[in-house]
Amino acid sequence: MPAQYWRAVGAITLGLSLVASVGWAQETTVRVRGTIERVDGDTYVVKSRDGSELKLKLAAKVVVTAIVPASLADIKEGSYVGAAAMPMADGRQKALEVHIFPDAMRGTGEGHRGFDLKPSSTMTNGSVGKTTASSDGQALTLKYKDGEKTVVVPPDAPIVAYVPSDVSELKVGARIFIGAANKLPDGSLQAARVNVGRGVAPPM
Secondary structure, three states: OHHHHHHHHHHHHHHHHHHHHOOOOOOOEEEEEEEEEEEEOOEEEEEEOOOOEEEEEEEEEEEEEEEEEOOHHHOOOOOEEEEEEEEOOOOOEEEEEEEEOOHHHOOOOOEEEEOOOOOOOEEEEEEEEEEEEEOOEEEEEEEEOOEEEEEEEOOOOOEEEEEEOOHHHOOOOOEEEEEEEEEOOOOOEEEEEEEEEOOOOOOO
16 A cells, blocks of 8 residues: 555655764765666676675565656645755755655655765755745745755756655666665675665655
């Protein structure tokens, strides 16, 4: 059932956001950005963005989510979104990417914090208060518990949404993003949640 699926995703993502609050640089968890090169039994061999080869195993109850293309027209007042961005000189944030979350994930990772997509990049998760046109793109006011940020979305910023998926999409050539994979004693990684690109590479 979709509701059950998104509850599972929300619970896992909330756990990951709590890990993030104490620092992603812990020894036992790593982010994975890469492409599945081959599958050896229950092990996925992934070529990461930096060119290294990683061996990935899936947790028993892994949650797989597909990342699909979306547009500014899909972002409404009240939408719950996440925006990776770079700080601007005027205090606003310039979006590197925008993620539209389903309602069942509302509140997940809420707030503003540092991110590792690029040096000095940030991540803001919040509800869209208003949208206004600006000379450098559409400006979204993202409201969260402790404040708000204005995020400018330039025309070339990727915008994606989340839909339920399963392990059948984890095949050779699939591009994936994992927010926190656990490092196992043998050096391989294990993931409880995998995001896979469908028609778009996960921009995270």
